[in-house]
Amino acid sequence: MDATVVDREPVGPDTFTLTFETPEGFEGLAGQFVRLSAERSGESYARFYTLSSPDTEDTFEITVEVADEGGPFSDYLDDLSPGDEIAVAGPYGDEYYDGEARAVVLAGGPGVGAAVAIAEAAVANDAEAAVVYQYDDEPAHTARLDALVDAGADVITLADGDEFDAAVADALTNSEGEGVFVYGFAEFVDAATAAIEAAGGDPDGAKVENFG
Numbered sequence: 001m002d003a004t005v006v007d008r009e010p011v012g013p014d015t016f017t018l019t020f021e022t023p024e025g026f027e028g029l030a031g032q033f034v035r036l037s038a039e040r041s042g043e044s045y046a047r048f049y050t051l052s053s054p055d056t057e058d059t060f061e062i063t064v065e066v067a068d069e070g071g072p073f074s075d076y077l078d079d080l081s082p083g084d085e086i087a088v089a090g091p092y093g094d095e096y097y098d099g100e101a102r103a104v105v106l107a108g109g110p111g112v113g114a115a116v117a118i119a120e121a122a123v124a125n126d127a128e129a130a131v132v133y134q135y136d137d138e139p140a141h142t143a144r145l146d147a148l149v150d151a152g153a154d155v156i157t158l159a160d161g162d163e164f165d166a167a168v169a170d171a172l173t174n175s176e177g178e179g180v181f182v183y184g185f186a187e188f189v190d191a192a193t194a195a196i197e198a199a200g201g202d203p204d205g206a207k208v209e210n211f212g
């Protein structure tokens with residue numbers, strides 16, 4: 001199915017959101033991801049992107065980071081603007097917000113999109129939310145993270161490497177009903193699962209999405 005871009009907003013350094021009109025029959029949950037595909041210079045490409053909107057009613061959003069080490073597809077998405085169409089499949093993934101009484105999201109880099117979506121879905125569900133977000137140069141999605149703090153969520157933003165394990169230990173209560181979520185590239189996922197274990201949590205029970 002194709003989805004039409006209805007909005008594009010910068011939300012941080014080299015980071016932007018794309019909002020799409022929700023195609024008929026498409027229903028996704030915070031934490032799930034979609035596959036976008038397109039042809040570039042005669043070659044077919046497909047990449048996965050996590051929903052950064054708390055739901056998919058009328059529209060859904062993704063958050064994309066264009067990194068120095070990145071390849072062709074994030075550049076392609078960077079050039080899209082309202083009115084453009086792209087092939088979308090999904091949603092995919094079992095790692096989504098499922099009504100947990102407390103959601104703790106550990107996010108690295110563009111994983112911040114999943115973090116705001118899951119925390120917003122938890123707040124809308126009158127549940128507790130905590131976010132530990134590790135960024136590279138400057139944080140993204142600061143307006144939505146600030147709004148989450150105003151709504152009662154605990155949000156810790158850290159520059160790369162700063163006190164990450166201590167922040168995870170502070171955020172985790174390891175209580176029943178707490179769901180732990182991890183979203184980011186492989187190096188961050190390794191650091192996050194080690195931090196969960198060091199804090200007495202259960203990394204195998206965490207909902208983990210590894211971006212590759």
Ligand SMILES: Cc1cc2nc3c(=O)[nH]c(=O)nc-3n(C[C@H](O)[C@H](O)[C@H](O)COP(=O)(O)OP(=O)(O)OC[C@H]3O[C@@H](n4cnc5c(N)ncnc54)[C@H](O)[C@@H]3O)c2cc1C
Nearest residue numbers: 047048049050064065067069070071072073074110211212
């Ligand atoms: C389940 C899943 C969900 C994902 N969700 C998101 C998302 O919400 N937002 C998002 O931006 N990306 C997400 N990704 C990654 C995305 O699919 C692409 O890999 C990314 O946009 C780069 O695409 P590319 O074609 O530009 O580079 P690629 O050819 O895919 O990447 C080239 C190399 O650069 C590395 N790389 C690319 N981008 C980054 C980065 N930002 N930080 C660190 N290393 C990087 C990759 O690991 C790879 O080794 C997700 C991946 C998976 C598997």
